[in-house]
Amino acid sequence: MSMVMIGLEIHAQITALNSKLFCSCRGNYRDLRPNSNICEICCGLPGSLPIINQKAIEYSTMTSIALGCKVPDKIMFYRKNYFYPDLPKNFQITQYNVYGISSIGIEGKYELDDAKQIRISRIQLEEDPGRIVYSEGGMNVRNTALIDYNRAGVALIEIVTEPDFTGPKEVRQFLNKLSLTLEHLGVCDTLLEGSVRCDVNVSMNGGNKVEIKNINSFKEVEKAINYEITRQSSVYNRNLNIELETRHWDDKKKITFKARSKEEEHDYRYFPEPDIPVIVLGSDFVSNLKQRMPELPNQRFERFILKYKLSEHTSNILINDKKLADFFESTLKLHFSPTEIANILVTDFKSLIEDDTESTDYLKNLKVKPEHIAELAKLIEGNKISRITAKDILVKIFESGKLPSEVVNSSNSYKIADEKTIMDAVQSVFDTEKSAVEDAKKNREAINFLLGKVMKFTNGRADPKIAMRLINSKLSAPEKQ
Amino acid sequence: MTKLDDLLAYEVVEGLTEGHFTAEEYVISILKRIEEVEPKVHSFITLDTEGALSSAKIIDKKIREKEDIGQLAGVTVGIKDNISTQGIRTTCASKILENYVPTYDAAVIRNLKENGAILLGKLNLDEFGMGSTTEYSRYHPTHNPWNLDYVPGGSSGGSGAAVAAGECTVALGSDTGGSIRCPSSFCSVVGLKPTYGRVSRSGLISYANSLEQIGPICRSVKDLVMILNIISGKDAMDNTSMPSSPITVPNKSNKLNVAVIKELITGSDQEVAKSVFSATEKFQEIGFSCEEVSIKNLHYALPSYYTLASAEASSNLARYDNIRYGFDYPIGEYKWDTYFSNVRENFGEEVKRRILIGSYVLSSGYYGKYYLKARRLRSLLRLELLTLFKKYDLLIGPTMPILPFKFGEKIDDPIKMYLVDVNTVIANLAGIPAISLPIGFSNGLPIGLQIMAAPFEEQKLIDASYELEKVIHIQRRPNSI
Amino acid sequence: MISKEDLEHLAQISRINLTENELEKFPKQLDKTIEYIDILEELASDDSVNLDLQELTFEELRMDEISMSDDKQLNKNITEDGFLRGPKMK
Numbered sequence A: 001m002s003m004v005m006i007g008l009e010i011h012a013q014i015t016a017l018n019s020k021l022f023c024s025c026r027g028n029y030r031d032l033r034p035n036s037n038i039c040e041i042c043c044g045l046p047g048s049l050p051i052i053n054q055k056a057i058e059y060s061t062m063t064s065i066a067l068g069c070k071v072p073d074k075i076m077f078y079r080k081n082y083f084y085p086d087l088p089k090n091f092q093i094t095q096y097n098v099y100g101i102s103s104i105g106i107e108g109k110y111e112l113d114d115a116k117q118i119r120i121s122r123i124q125l126e127e128d129p130g131r132i133v134y135s136e137g138g139m140n141v142r143n144t145a146l147i148d149y150n151r152a153g154v155a156l157i158e159i160v161t162e163p164d165f166t167g168p169k170e171v172r173q174f175l176n177k178l179s180l181t182l183e184h185l186g187v188c189d190t191l192l193e194g195s196v197r198c199d200v201n202v203s204m205n206g207g208n209k210v211e212i213k214n215i216n217s218f219k220e221v222e223k224a225i226n227y228e229i230t231r232q233s234s235v236y237n238r239n240l241n242i243e244l245e246t247r248h249w250d251d252k253k254k255i256t257f258k259a260r261s262k263e264e265e266h267d268y269r270y271f272p273e274p275d276i277p278v279i280v281l282g283s284d285f286v287s288n289l290k291q292r293m294p295e296l297p298n299q300r301f302e303r304f305i306l307k308y309k310l311s312e313h314t315s316n317i318l319i320n321d322k323k324l325a326d327f328f329e330s331t332l333k334l335h336f337s338p339t340e341i342a343n344i345l346v347t348d349f350k351s352l353i354e355d356d357t358e359s360t361d362y363l364k365n366l367k368v369k370p371e372h373i374a375e376l377a378k379l380i381e382g383n384k385i386s387r388i389t390a391k392d393i394l395v396k397i398f399e400s401g402k403l404p405s406e407v408v409n410s411s412n413s414y415k416i417a418d419e420k421t422i423m424d425a426v427q428s429v430f431d432t433e434k435s436a437v438e439d440a441k442k443n444r445e446a447i448n449f450l451l452g453k454v455m456k457f458t459n460g461r462a463d464p465k466i467a468m469r470l471i472n473s474k475l476s477a478p479e480k481q
Numbered sequence B: 001m002t003k004l005d006d007l008l009a010y011e012v013v014e015g016l017t018e019g020h021f022t023a024e025e026y027v028i029s030i031l032k033r034i035e036e037v038e039p040k041v042h043s044f045i046t047l048d049t050e051g052a053l054s055s056a057k058i059i060d061k062k063i064r065e066k067e068d069i070g071q072l073a074g075v076t077v078g079i080k081d082n083i084s085t086q087g088i089r090t091t092c093a094s095k096i097l098e099n100y101v102p103t104y105d106a107a108v109i110r111n112l113k114e115n116g117a118i119l120l121g122k123l124n125l126d127e128f129g130m131g132s133t134t135e136y137s138r139y140h141p142t143h144n145p146w147n148l149d150y151v152p153g154g155s156s157g158g159s160g161a162a163v164a165a166g167e168c169t170v171a172l173g174s175d176t177g178g179s180i181r182c183p184s185s186f187c188s189v190v191g192l193k194p195t196y197g198r199v200s201r202s203g204l205i206s207y208a209n210s211l212e213q214i215g216p217i218c219r220s221v222k223d224l225v226m227i228l229n230i231i232s233g234k235d236a237m238d239n240t241s242m243p244s245s246p247i248t249v250p251n252k253s254n255k256l257n258v259a260v261i262k263e264l265i266t267g268s269d270q271e272v273a274k275s276v277f278s279a280t281e282k283f284q285e286i287g288f289s290c291e292e293v294s295i296k297n298l299h300y301a302l303p304s305y306y307t308l309a310s311a312e313a314s315s316n317l318a319r320y321d322n323i324r325y326g327f328d329y330p331i332g333e334y335k336w337d338t339y340f341s342n343v344r345e346n347f348g349e350e351v352k353r354r355i356l357i358g359s360y361v362l363s364s365g366y367y368g369k370y371y372l373k374a375r376r377l378r379s380l381l382r383l384e385l386l387t388l389f390k391k392y393d394l395l396i397g398p399t400m401p402i403l404p405f406k407f408g409e410k411i412d413d414p415i416k417m418y419l420v421d422v423n424t425v426i427a428n429l430a431g432i433p434a435i436s437l438p439i440g441f442s443n444g445l446p447i448g449l450q451i452m453a454a455p456f457e458e459q460k461l462i463d464a465s466y467e468l469e470k471v472i473h474i475q476r477r478p479n480s481i
Numbered sequence C: 001m002i003s004k005e006d007l008e009h010l011a012q013i014s015r016i017n018l019t020e021n022e023l024e025k026f027p028k029q030l031d032k033t034i035e036y037i038d039i040l041e042e043l044a045s046d047d048s049v050n051l052d053l054q055e056l057t058f059e060e061l062r063m064d065e066i067s068m069s070d071d072k073q074l075n076k077n078i079t080e081d082g083f084l085r086g087p088k089m090k
């Protein structure tokens, strides 16, 4: 059995910000004409100075708190010096944890579902570089890089863990939980393309650490780790040494490949950024922020159980999809019936939207709104429709966006509570399902089959309680001669 | 009456307001003067004749229409060519920025324009401000108006010479280690390096951000105050700028306590020391108390300055890779890093030396040995000076330890060149204000007195300078041109 | 002492080509400069000294608001699509 140690270095954009980290250009650079979202600061014109965004400090502090980090009273920025065409100043403004003053978060702990703790070494606030598009084809452009600085200067939170993961599953759990936390904090919409990136380091059996860079979504991380473990195992089994190296993840071929060694020879020549004074957060900053901070997934989970009396299972399903949980709570504001509404959402509702949850705004685009679900729950509780009918109605609402009452009216779906009508249905079932009736007389469990038939006969509209009572009484009644 | 081109700034504003002459007449007189002396002095890199004339016409129109013309109306200002001017080429006297036209104005330029000042053009300097003679300009050296065989000092040599020669009413320079005060001393004009943070650096093309400030160079203390008050203040585009109160002149001043820094006297040429002594006597005659003090950490100031300035410069100048702006150098078939190195070969020798030294002192392994020690010295020196300022209002000494020297005298020995900054770097390291005031001549070569005060105590500097200026009558216009 | 290799390494990380003349005279000149700043070694390393001149409070920082001008920031080597054309990457 081999021992695997994995550490992560995660970059998450603060997509919640209006503006960039050091200038007033748009934080949302997506879908804009190249180089149209730039100013003298973010494209590094001579003489321009970084002007730090207050809100970025706030969001990164909240993230640090959520990941159990200490937040110091004073923070500082550093310059990381290296040349690359996507870097307008040929240095990156970031943070660095030496010589006294630290980055926004240090020495954190984050718990996985099985109570295993992952140590967070540090959390840093830094700027994103621009983007290089490698042009393909065309004689004139083949040899040049096409650069777009629209992204340059967007605020990034870098989260660095200790190598505490022992396998890809733990990593997946961590990343899922982290995404959820970032989403709850409103810091990062992790489903936006390019909003999260991950570098991974993997070492096995106490061997050298291999760093894998360029993993551009959380989903790919597990694949890259699996590939790397297999690769390292085979090297190990052949009694060869695992090299200390940097590799890149190729997300088309799904393999890691060795980076050219030259790129590893970095001496970043860090030094304090002279254009940004030390920022004094003050001793009350963290405690004040904690009070204003959005609820974290764990807190919300506990609240759902305590306040709404939901089961752990149901709460979990809701919490794990923040937008669904938000939808749930908006519905409660219209009609406070947690169990019924949660039930609709985690079963029928969720199965109807399942295919869609990848897109970031799937709930916004739905025709179904909290109003619909609230009304649906009322109809069920008022015994106006049966649960089975409710599902069909939901399908119709999804398609038409009509209110449940309208659908019920037009399709004549109200629940049948009239004993006479139900009795007629029971009678016809008894007439056609003779052998099942005989079975049910001997074995009471077969009754459910008969109930199902009655429900089907009434298109799910019969009140199941009444139907059950009638079936029971009919079964025990002496047979007609 | 004085010739039009010899008027001081406050006389220009008065003359205009009272209708003695028009702004256009005044600007034409200055342009004539430039035409006359520029072939000998070579202060300018770029002259904006048309811009100056059209600004003058606008002011004249405003006067006719009785509109507000601003506190500096009609005052012609020469701008050191490392301060960004929208639409006017800004070269830093470097080949690398030969074709660079800023898209934005430096904060100080905005301030000047808003107050009716007329921009004349861009003045010569040592490339990126690195040097003490203007011999390192990639265009041409500037000549000292008092003796054309001598250097005007630097790096703001163009500013010092232009003001002394009457090519502009006032000028802006920048001072990283003495770059305003050195040419002020060598050209017999008044120059101030303000307290760090008093004047916004937004748009000043960085050489060493933590040390430098923009400041005025003028022919009188009163002029200097006019400019200083206009360019001072907290600016949203510079996180290191700070609010300050305006200076008044003449000011009802107390008798001040002055201390002469012993080491600066003993390190100076005899002629220079003699001149400083007689200035000291003048101070005593007007009722100031004069003592002698010693600065313990002075010995380490210059090495510390060169370490920090080079470190910051190596990073600041990394952005000049010529892909966003710069000079004509086709991309061709070069790979990006080869292209960068080729392009950057076009820095001048001194700039290259400082970049290399900067990279060296920041390299891993050397950071603690040089950079950190230099930072520490800086703090110690500041503390020591602040302690002295509890006892004394002002610290004085010669601005330059030597008289102006001839071209070529020091250019082949970098250390010899660095040593001329030994008196001036103190104020930059400590972030305190320092002024250079003309106090006499030796063989026709100017001598300047440096006065330093505690942070934001510019008023005291000005009070002392104004009093001294009144009792020392210095010839204002050189005979040689 | 700065060797020729040291100099070449420094030039490489600084992305600067040196001329023949500079390769010739820089080692000696840089040596002298480094020798000059070596005096800093005499200073004790003491972490108790506060190294920073300036501080900003959280309240003084920029509000998160968008403000953009229409000015073109980049003027050269722009493709029809708006990309900046740079040198080749490989």
Ligand SMILES: [Zn+2]
Binding pocket: A020, A023, A024, A025, A037, A038, A039, A040, A041, A042, A043, A153
């Ligand atoms: Zn911007």
